[in-house]
Amino acid sequence: MMARLMQLVARRARPRPDRKNGSNRMFRGSxxxxxxxxxxxxxxxxxxxxxxxxxxxxxxxxGVRVRKLRAxxxxxxxxxxxxxxxxxxxxxxxxxxxxx
Amino acid sequence: MPTELSGGLHTGTDQRHTIALVGxxxxxxxxxxxxxxxxxxxxxxxxxxTVERKVGRLRLSDDRTVDLVDLPGTYSLxxxxxxxxxxxxxxxxxxxxxxxxxxxLAIVDASNxxxxxxxxxxxxxxxxxxxxxxxxxxxxxxxGIRIDVDGLSRRLGVPVVGVCANRSRGLGDLRRxxxxxxxxxxxxxSPLLAGFxxxxxxxxxxxAEVLQSYNGQSVSSCRAEAFxxxxxxxxxxxxxxxxxxxxxxxxxxxEARGRFSTDSGLSALESEVRYNWIKRVLAQSESxxxxxxxxxxxxxxxxLTHRLLGxxxxxxxxxxxxxxxxxxxxxxxxxxxxxxxxLSGWVGAWFPEGALKSLIQDGVIAGxxxxxxxxxxxxILFFFIAILEDCGYMARAALLMDRLLxxxxxxxxxxxxxxxxxxxxVPGIMATRSIEDRRNRLLTILVAPLMSCSxxxxxxxxxxxxxxxxxxIMGEWVGLQGLTLFAMYCVGVVAAVPVAWILKKTLLRxxxxxxxxxxxxxxxxxxxxxxxxxYHSSRAFLVRAGSIILAATIVxxxxxxxxxxxxxxxxxxxxxxxxxxxxxxxRLQQTLxxxxxxxxxxxxNESYLGxxxxxxxPAVRPLGWDWRIGMATLASFPAREVIVATxxxxxxxxxxxxxxxxxxxxxxRNATWEDGRRVFNIPVxxxxxxxxxxxxxxxxxxxxxxxxxxxxxWTTMTFAYMTILAYIGAFAAYQGTMALGWG
Numbered sequence: 001m002m003a004r005l006m007q008l009v010a011r012r013a014r015p016r017p018d019r020k021n022g023s024n025r026m027f028r029g030s031x032x033x034x035x036x037x038x039x040x041x042x043x044x045x046x047x048x049x050x051x052x053x054x055x056x057x058x059x060x061x062x063g064v065r066v067r068k069l070r071a072x073x074x075x076x077x078x079x080x081x082x083x084x085x086x087x088x089x090x091x092x093x094x095x096x097x098x099x100x
Numbered sequence: 101m102p103t104e105l106s107g108g109l110h111t112g113t114d115q116r117h118t119i120a121l122v123g124x125x126x127x128x129x130x131x132x133x134x135x136x137x138x139x140x141x142x143x144x145x146x147x148x149x150t151v152e153r154k155v156g157r158l159r160l161s162d163d164r165t166v167d168l169v170d171l172p173g174t175y176s177l178x179x180x181x182x183x184x185x186x187x188x189x190x191x192x193x194x195x196x197x198x199x200x201x202x203x204x205l206a207i208v209d210a211s212n213x214x215x216x217x218x219x220x221x222x223x224x225x226x227x228x229x230x231x232x233x234x235x236x237x238x239x240x241x242x243x244g245i246r247i248d249v250d251g252l253s254r255r256l257g258v259p260v261v262g263v264c265a266n267r268s269r270g271l272g273d274l275r276r277x278x279x280x281x282x283x284x285x286x287x288x289x290s291p292l293l294a295g296f297x298x299x300x301x302x303x304x305x306x307x308a309e310v311l312q313s314y315n316g317q318s319v320s321s322c323r324a325e326a327f328x329x330x331x332x333x334x335x336x337x338x339x340x341x342x343x344x345x346x347x348x349x350x351x352x353x354x355e356a357r358g359r360f361s362t363d364s365g366l367s368a369l370e371s372e373v374r375y376n377w378i379k380r381v382l383a384q385s386e387s388x389x390x391x392x393x394x395x396x397x398x399x400x401x402x403x404l405t406h407r408l409l410g411x412x413x414x415x416x417x418x419x420x421x422x423x424x425x426x427x428x429x430x431x432x433x434x435x436x437x438x439x440x441x442x443l444s445g446w447v448g449a450w451f452p453e454g455a456l457k458s459l460i461q462d463g464v465i466a467g468x469x470x471x472x473x474x475x476x477x478x479x480i481l482f483f484f485i486a487i488l489e490d491c492g493y494m495a496r497a498a499l500l501m502d503r504l505l506x507x508x509x510x511x512x513x514x515x516x517x518x519x520x521x522x523x524x525x526v527p528g529i530m531a532t533r534s535i536e537d538r539r540n541r542l543l544t545i546l547v548a549p550l551m552s553c554s555x556x557x558x559x560x561x562x563x564x565x566x567x568x569x570x571x572x573i574m575g576e577w578v579g580l581q582g583l584t585l586f587a588m589y590c591v592g593v594v595a596a597v598p599v600a601w602i603l604k605k606t607l608l609r610x611x612x613x614x615x616x617x618x619x620x621x622x623x624x625x626x627x628x629x630x631x632x633x634x635y636h637s638s639r640a641f642l643v644r645a646g647s648i649i650l651a652a653t654i655v656x657x658x659x660x661x662x663x664x665x666x667x668x669x670x671x672x673x674x675x676x677x678x679x680x681x682x683x684x685x686x687r688l689q690q691t692l693x694x695x696x697x698x699x700x701x702x703x704x705n706e707s708y709l710g711x712x713x714x715x716x717x718p719a720v721r722p723l724g725w726d727w728r729i730g731m732a733t734l735a736s737f738p739a740r741e742v743i744v745a746t747x748x749x750x751x752x753x754x755x756x757x758x759x760x761x762x763x764x765x766x767x768x769r770n771a772t773w774e775d776g777r778r779v780f781n782i783p784v785x786x787x788x789x790x791x792x793x794x795x796x797x798x799x800x801x802x803x804x805x806x807x808x809x810x811x812x813x814w815t816t817m818t819f820a821y822m823t824i825l826a827y828i829g830a831f832a833a834y835q836g837t838m839a840l841g842w843g
Contacts, residue, residue, distance in 0.1 A: 039392060045368070048365045048367075048368070049614065050180055050536060050537075050614060051614030051616065052368075053178070053180075053367045053368070053371070054175075054180065054536075054614070054616055055616065056367070056368055056371035056372075057175055057176045057178065057218060057371055058175060058215060058616070058618075059214055059215045059218070059375060061371060061372055061375045062372065064375075065391060065392060066392075067392045069398055069401065070401070070402075070405055072407070073503060074499050074502050074503065074512070076401065076405065076499070076619060078392055078398075079215070080212065080214040080215060080392075081211055081212040081214065081215075081243075081393070082212050082214075082215050082618060082619075083397075083398075083401075083618070083619035084616055084617065084618055084619065085495070085498075085499045085502075085512070085615075085616070085617045085618075085619060086614075086615060086616050086617075087502070087614075087615050090614050090615065090616075
């Protein structure tokens with residue numbers, strides 16, 4: 001029963017788009033605007049903040065492909081074989097060129 | 101350093117070598133460290149700072165032993181957070197009082213080489229003999245990742261050994277290769293400077309030469325330091341250099357930077373160059389079945405980080421932990437209790453009546469025994485924290501809590517320090533070192549002591565056991581006692597919200613700091629890692645019970661025993677004789693024991709403690725307390741669990757109690773005011789518990805805050821706000837519940 005329940009939840013969670021910011025222009029083309037399950041290629045990490053340099057150190061570099069695993073205020077992104085959680089407004093610093 | 105490790109194993113006569121263990125967080129570094137050193141570990145502090153310094157004895161394949169230093173997990177030597185600064189300092193040999201590192205053992209996660217090689221590329225530039233341990237080969241294998249170990253070794257220029265730390269596989273090879281690395285070690289290829297603009301390497305070299313003329317260290321280490329100082333503008337390396345060599349360095353740094361200004365800064369260029377190098381290395385030595393592979397962890401995360409279900413499961417997990425602490429520990433605690441009761445009986449039979457017997461029975465056994473009984477609960481709490489941390493759940497919990505924590509000015513990064521503070525605020529406050537933002541870190545330190553630590557558990561347990569009825573509510577599932585315990589844990593959390601919010605709005609105003617958290621893959625917790633964590637914390641608790649609590653107990657006993665007026669003793673002796681002469685049978689027995697109790701009470705009233713207690717009674721009266729509770733509380737300011745010991749001693753001396761805690765409970769129930777009313781009722785018990793939930797009664801915590809904040813101001817402030825809050829909280833709890841008619 002538990003397994004069935006988990007399956008149901010998993011299925012529901014997957015295709016949900018990033019509702020809050022799907023229509024927000026500011027986030028278009030950034031990691032924040034990516035839909036759950038979609039992939040994108042990093043174009044650049046904007047700025048020289050501690051957050052930007054940490055992201056770069058963690059491998060979020062131009063040309064690297066990333067996938068979004070969770071949407072919302074705290075999103076989860078897969079970079080190569082690692083997964084990171086960051087806040088949506090921080091994720092806006094990661095500019096993407098989406099893969100169709 | 102060798103002195104603190106001497107004993108037991110030391111066989112060689114020469115100066116032992118030091119090997120530093122470095123790696124990213126979540127690479128199995130601690131597991132490897134435990135596997136290599138076993139129980140021969142020493143946990144201490146670096147001189148001057150409270151960063152935990154873990155050193156273990158490692159026996160190499162040629163039977164030589166070396167010191168293995170477990171450095172905090174870090175992603176980069178660029179050092180954003182205090183614990184990363186320690187890693188950089190130790191590797192560069194810049195920590196005063198710390199021996200130079202002879203070789204580096206770099207552990208990397210084979211299933212995530214891309215990210216892990218970033219730190220390795222920086223370590224290779226230090227010019228130290230280096231060995232790379234490729235951990236989690238089994239996980240990489242299961243994901244179809246093939247690694248050409250020899251090829252990787254050739255490209256990195258240092259030996260690479262595949263290991264499975266959690267199954268102790270490959271450790272023998274590691275011991276053998278370490279001998280090679282130490283005694284004819286290769287220092288690896290420096291991949292970096294070639295990718296930078298022309299002329300930049302020369303600028304680094306010229307600064308490195310200046311540094312070398314100051315400190316006489318090796319060329320590579322000076323070059324690495326110069327590089328960091330130039331690249332991380334306003335960063336830790338720059339601050340350090342200016343501190344060490346004065347403002348002259350500032351000009352040299354500006355000069356080096358000025359020539360190479362780029363659009364996105366030198367640090368962006370650094371990561372680009374390093375990752376390009378990593379891509380080249382991996383293209384030739386690693387093959388993957390698919391890019392951005394999905395793993396079982398991702399599927400579990402859909403449930404565990406789900407907005408609703410994940411939150412419900414989080415609450416359920418926390419509920420299980422607290423229920424377990426209260427319910428499972430019962431039988432174990434009973435056996436500890438039995439042991440001390442037996443000990444007390446044995447002492448009673450052997451020692452002659454007098455001050456010495458009283459000291460041992462009423463002071464040491466009643467006091468220390470009353471504290472040691474909580475060992476099972478502390479072990480269970482640390483057991484759960486170790487499991488949750490080791491299996492990877494903590495990071496997910498931090499995600500779920502980030503929203504809530506952001507609202508009161510904290511962040512998800514504060515979650516792990518706060519949760520650790522439920523075990524003990526000292527490791528909790530030390531865990532804040534991974535928080536980069538200074539304000540956020542200070543804020544976490546200031547509210548962490550409000551989390552109900554395991555030392556408060558004894559107070560709650562005693563008072564709940566004595567005064568809260570063992571009723572089941574909501575069917576069989578939840579007991580009223582367990583619920584009260586949970587409520588006590590909530591008091592601190594609930595108080596922390598406005599405190600953090602006010603601090604954030606006033607003294608620690610600033611923008612919301614950034615937040616990045618790695619989600620490690622889920623794994624079965626490592627038995628040894630969990631076991632050692634429980635062992636170390638249990639031992640620390642027992643050491644505390646044997647030192648500070650024992651000392652406080654003896655002082656309290658002496659204050660409560662002396663001056664023991666001879667007049668009073670003689671007076672009661674006279675009455676006893678009169679009774680024996682005039683009464684007989686059951687009435688005689690009853691009168692005699694009544695006289696004993698009254699003598700004990702009179703002596704306690706006349707003691708130094710009694711006099712001081714009556715003097716402070718007006719201050720604690722509004723909280724519903726009598727002078728005995730007031731004195732016991734005052735005595736617990738160095739360490740709060742002392743209250744159980746001192747209550748044990750006071751009530752033991754006042755003739756109401758025996759030594760074991762079961763009897764302390766009945767003594768508390770039977771304690772009366774002068775007019776015969778009971779001292780304790782539910783409001784008084786709640787008032788005492790709320791006071792202990794909120795008050796800063798822990799010298800160790802205050803000492804750690806002082807060292808971590810480097811400021812007496814913040815330390816005093818923590819003490820003051822918590823003590824005032826505790827008084828107000830206890831007052832409200834007592835007056836409120838009295839008004840509700842619970843008395």
